[in-house]
Structures are given as C-alpha cells and as structure tokens.
Amino acid sequence: MKILTAAQIHQLDLYTQEAEHITSLALMERAAEAFVGWFTKHTSLQKEIWVFCGRGNNGGDGLAIACLLINRGYKVKPFIVKSGPLTSDCAANLSRLEKMVAVTSIVTEEDLVKIPANILIIDALLGSGLNREVTGVYAAIIDKINATENKVYAVDVPSGLYSDYPAKHAAIITADHTITFQMPKLMLFLSDHEAFTGAWHIVDIGLKMEGAADIVSDYSYTDAAVIHKMIRKRPVFSHKGTFGKVLLIAGSKGMMGAATLAAKSILRTGAGLVCVHIPGSGVDIVQTLIPEAILSIDPNKEVVTVLPDIDGYSAIGIGVGLGEHPYTADVLEELLVSSVDPLVIDASALNILASNPHWITHIPPNSILTPHPRELERLAGMKFQNSWERLHKAIEMAKKMQVIIVLKGAYTAVVMPTGVVHFNSTGNSGLATAGSGDVLTGIITSFLAQGYSPADAARLGVFAHGYAGDAAAEVKSKAGMIASDITEYLPMFFLDFEE
Numbered sequence: 001m002k003i004l005t006a007a008q009i010h011q012l013d014l015y016t017q018e019a020e021h022i023t024s025l026a027l028m029e030r031a032a033e034a035f036v037g038w039f040t041k042h043t044s045l046q047k048e049i050w051v052f053c054g055r056g057n058n059g060g061d062g063l064a065i066a067c068l069l070i071n072r073g074y075k076v077k078p079f080i081v082k083s084g085p086l087t088s089d090c091a092a093n094l095s096r097l098e099k100m101v102a103v104t105s106i107v108t109e110e111d112l113v114k115i116p117a118n119i120l121i122i123d124a125l126l127g128s129g130l131n132r133e134v135t136g137v138y139a140a141i142i143d144k145i146n147a148t149e150n151k152v153y154a155v156d157v158p159s160g161l162y163s164d165y166p167a168k169h170a171a172i173i174t175a176d177h178t179i180t181f182q183m184p185k186l187m188l189f190l191s192d193h194e195a196f197t198g199a200w201h202i203v204d205i206g207l208k209m210e211g212a213a214d215i216v217s218d219y220s221y222t223d224a225a226v227i228h229k230m231i232r233k234r235p236v237f238s239h240k241g242t243f244g245k246v247l248l249i250a251g252s253k254g255m256m257g258a259a260t261l262a263a264k265s266i267l268r269t270g271a272g273l274v275c276v277h278i279p280g281s282g283v284d285i286v287q288t289l290i291p292e293a294i295l296s297i298d299p300n301k302e303v304v305t306v307l308p309d310i311d312g313y314s315a316i317g318i319g320v321g322l323g324e325h326p327y328t329a330d331v332l333e334e335l336l337v338s339s340v341d342p343l344v345i346d347a348s349a350l351n352i353l354a355s356n357p358h359w360i361t362h363i364p365p366n367s368i369l370t371p372h373p374r375e376l377e378r379l380a381g382m383k384f385q386n387s388w389e390r391l392h393k394a395i396e397m398a399k400k401m402q403v404i405i406v407l408k409g410a411y412t413a414v415v416m417p418t419g420v421v422h423f424n425s426t427g428n429s430g431l432a433t434a435g436s437g438d439v440l441t442g443i444i445t446s447f448l449a450q451g452y453s454p455a456d457a458a459r460l461g462v463f464a465h466g467y468a469g470d471a472a473a474e475v476k477s478k479a480g481m482i483a484s485d486i487t488e489y490l491p492m493f494f495l496d497f498e499e
C-alpha cells in the first residue's frame with residue numbers, strides 16, 4: 001500500500017467524491033463511522049467522553065463522531081474551538097450536534113475548564129491539515145489534555161503532529177491510541193513518535209484506491225495484500241535444486257548459536273539445501289542441532305579464516321556470529337571482491353565493513369545489508385539525533401552504495417537503491433530478543449536463493465519474520481518467546497500465504 005502525503009490523500013478524497021458522486025460531508029460521515037466502529041469495540045459505555053474539536057475537518061470528524069456516539073448511548077461532552085471560522089463541513093456537523101447536546105465553545109485560553117479524571121478523551125483538534133507551529137489556544141488545550149491521566153483517542157493523527165514531516169514545536173497530543181483513516185501516515189513509523197501516537201490502527205473509510213494508481217510516493221507499507229501478490233507457487237515437478245542452494249558463512253567460538261539459528265531458518269523458509277561454513281569447534285554443535293545442514297569446516301577451530309569455494313550457490317549470507325578477527329575480515333574482503341551476485345550481509349560483517357569503509361565499493365550491487373540502528377550508525381560513522389535523521393541517512397546510503405538496507409526495528413524499513421522505502425506491517429516487541437536478527441538473515445538469504453529478486457527477498461523476509469514472531473507471541477507471549485520460536489513458527493507464514 002502506498003503511503004501518501006496529506007496533500008495526496010486530499011487528492012484521493014476528491015477522486016473518491018467524484019467517482020462515487022458523494023459530498024465531502026458524506027465522506028466525513030464515513031470517516032466518523034469508521035472511527036466509531038473501532039472505538040465502540042474497544043471501550044465501554046461506562047465512562048463519559050469529552051470530545052475536543054478544532055475548526056477544520058478533523059474537528060468536523062469529531063463532531064460527527066460525537067453525534068454517532070450519543071446515538072449509541074454514550075455520555076458525550078463536546079467542545080469546539082472557535083478562534084476563527086469553521087470549514088463548511090465542520091459547521092454542518094456542529095449544527096447537527098447542537099440539536100442533540102450543548103457544545104461548549106473555546107475561543108481563548110480563559111474558556112478552558114478543568115478536565116476531570118476518569119473520563120475518555122477524543123482528540124479531534126487538528127488533523128492532516130496542520131500547516132504551522134501549534135501555539136495559543138490549541139497549544140493550551142493540548143497541554144491540558146496531556147496533563148491528565150485519561151485515555152486519549154486521536155482522530156486520524158495526534159493533534160500537533162504533521163503527517164509527513166517531524167514537528168519542532170512541543171504542543172502535540174500524547175495519545176494512547178491513534179485511529180488513522182485509510183492508510184498509515186509517514187510519521188507513524190518513526191520511533192520518536194510513539195509517545196504521541198500510542199498504538200495506531202488503520203480504519204477503512206472506503207477511499208477509492210485506484211485513484212492513487214498514478215500518485216508517486218517514495219514510501220509504502222508492506223501489508224498482507226502485497227505479500228500475497230509477491231509469493232510464488234512451489235511447482236509440482238520441483239526438486240531441491242529448484243529452491244536454491246545457500247552458503248552461510250557464520251559463527252565463531254562462543255557464537256555458534258547464531259550460525260545454527262540462521263541455518264535452521266534458511267531451511268524452514270523453503271531453500272533446497274544449506275551449506276554452513278563454520279570454524280572447526282562448531283561442528284558437533286551445528287551437526288547435532290541441524291542434521292539437515294551440510295558443513296564446510298574452516299581449518300581454524302575458533303574463527304572463520306578461509307573463504308570456501310563459492311561457486312554453485314544461489315545465494316550467500318555472511319556475518320552472523322562471525323566476530324571481527326582480522327583473518328575473518330580478510331575472508332569478507334575476499335568474498336566482496338570475488339562475488340558478482342548480491343550477498344546478504346549482517347552483524348559482524350557489517351561491523352567489519354564499518355571499520356574498512358573503502359571496501360564498500362566492492363559490495364555487489366543490490367546486496368542486502370541488515371543493520372540494526374547501532375550497526376547503521378557504525379556504518380554511517382555518525383550518531384543520529386533522531387529517527388528521521390536515521391531514516392534519511394539510510395536512504396542516502398542505500399542510494400550511494402546501490403544496496404538494499406534493511407533498517408531493523410519496529411516497522412523495519414526496507415530501503416531500496418532507488419531511495420524508495422517499504423515499511424513492514426508485521427512483528428512485535430517480542431522480536432527484540434537475542435538471535436532474532438540471525439533468524440532474519442537466514443530467512444532473507446533463503447528467499448534470495450529461491451530466485452526472488454533482492455528487493456522481494458528483503459520485503460518478504462522481513463514480513464515473514466514478523467509474521468512468525470506474531471504467531472509465536474500468541475502462544476509463547478512477547479516476553480516469553482525466544483529467537484528459536486520465530487524459526488519454529490515460520491511454517492505459520494507459509495500456511496497462510498503459500499499458494
């Protein structure tokens with residue numbers, strides 16, 4: 001799904017109104033109904049609801065929401081900011097609501113009343129139309145709402161947060177839930193914004209998505225629909241050669257578990273065969289834990305010192321548990337220089353690269369690098385001030401290096417050499433557990449070996465990893481799940497997505 005800017009969503013709004021011969025007021029009603037559909041499923045009738053509405057269409061949504069909630073038996077107290085003129089749809093909904101209940105006007109800060117405890121708050125002050133710093137009466141209301149302990153539900157976006165770029169001002173609603181219309185906004189994906197957005201949820205308001213076909217966006221959201229289109233059938237007359245042969249260069253004394261996790265994940269993702277090149281001391285460990293794997297044994301017992309023959313493999317992954325011994329670094333350099341096809345590069349291999357930046361030019365184009373934020377900082381040779389800067393540095397690096405950067409974390413960003421970013425839709429905080437990244441490397445390398453393009457292998461891999469993590473969390477809980485559970489639950493992804 002494309003992630004559109006506020007202006008592009010407005011364009012899609014107009015397209016929908018024209019295509020369906022409906023008014024903007026009717027579309028607002030749909031948005032309000034979608035919000036209320038979510039809200040009534042997740043809250044009870046017991047608490048009073050204070051709805052704070054601004055002068056624009058976000059406020060119009062809030063007023064329409066208030067009408068719908070009153071009709072459903074909720075006790076609602078609405079407020080409207082009247083520091084200037086209202087949009088026509090906002091005014092229309094205000095007249096409707098005023099026939100049902102008293103609506104308190106807020107013109108200046110003096111009109112603000114004390115907000116009691118033990119109520120629910122709906123924030124419909126400012127939405128995607130935010131176009132300048134929040135000050136004055138809006139800022140005062142936001143501060144007052146944020147100072148209470150009440151649960152806050154933001155309509156479309158938390159008021160004060162721009163949809164498409166970070167805000168510099170302080171007056172931003174800190175919501176518990178953001179119910180966003182039709183598609184996620186770019187700002188929801190930045191870790192710095194979690195305090196404002198809380199948990200966010202997309203509700204469908206029936207915009208006609210074909211109207212977005214010609215709209216260009218550098219950002220997209222990898223959801224289940226995208227993956228269904230991407231995943232390929234396993235042919236009936238297939239044999240293990242059909243599904244690729246993977247070489248994994250991994251492990252060092254004390255970190256053989258990483259090699260094991262990645263190798264097992266390669267097999268659980270459907271690759272035909274995996275050969276793991278490991279130091280001598282790891283043989284019994286890997287052989288015992290994964291009898292399905294073939295071993296290539298390094299002459300050194302503790303670290304990888306020799307590049308095995310790389311001919312005949314459909315994909316090569318390097319880095320998990322390797323360590324950064326100078327002999328191992330030499331192996332990485334040799335691999336980079338002698339490879340033509342894209343590689344999957346993770347963990348220790350990324351740190352070695354960070355210490356040898358001049359090797360970056362040897363990386364085969366379209367290779368997949370999978371740094372977590374700290375590894376990206378090392379690669380970039382700088383500390384990032386915030387997640388916006390981090391994302392933009394990843395975009396700059398992917399373009400410059402002509403590689404795919406999988407920037408790991410919640411909503412992992414898969415950044416293409418073109419600069420296009422695909423945010424992932426699966427996964428949970430249970431994935432923040434030792435070895436989880438090793439599993440991801442295995443999955444991506446496996447998809448690459450099966451003939452998926454590097455771009456698809458990266459997006460599919462990240463999605464499947466998160467999906468398996470979600471399935472694991474349902475049974476084992478977020479805190480209780482460990483990295484090997486992700487591998488064990490990978491079949492759940494294929495059960496749901498395999499043709």
Ligand SMILES: NC(=O)C1=CN([C@@H]2O[C@H](COP(=O)(O)OP(=O)(O)OC[C@H]3O[C@@H](n4cnc5c(N)ncnc54)[C@H](OP(=O)(O)O)[C@@H]3O)[C@@H](O)[C@H]2O)[C@@H](O)CC1
Pocket residue numbers: 009010013027028031054055056057058059060061084087125126127128129130131132133134135138155156157181182205207
């Ligand atoms: N397709 C969809 O998703 C649908 C979206 N819908 C809803 O519409 C919302 C967008 O509505 P919107 O465009 O009217 O803007 P909104 O956010 O209400 O702001 C209102 C006005 O406030 C002003 N203003 C700006 N910054 C300010 C500031 N810092 N401090 C003070 N004032 C400030 C500025 O007006 P100005 O003062 O510049 O004249 C601005 O125009 C969207 O979030 C969703 O809730 C649904 O109804 C239907 C389908």
Ligand SMILES: Nc1ncnc2c1ncn2[C@@H]1O[C@H](COP(=O)(O)OP(=O)(O)O)[C@@H](O)[C@H]1O
Pocket residue numbers: 372407408409410411412426427428429430431432433434435436437438439440465
């Ligand atoms: N809060 C989170 N929500 C979703 N996914 C997460 C979260 N934290 C981490 N992950 C995922 O877990 C994996 C962790 O990888 P990494 O940091 O390399 O772990 P390790 O080095 O222990 O293997 C990545 O795929 C990352 O996207």
Ligand SMILES: [K+]
Pocket residue numbers: 058123124125126127154155156157158159
């Ligand atoms: K809002």
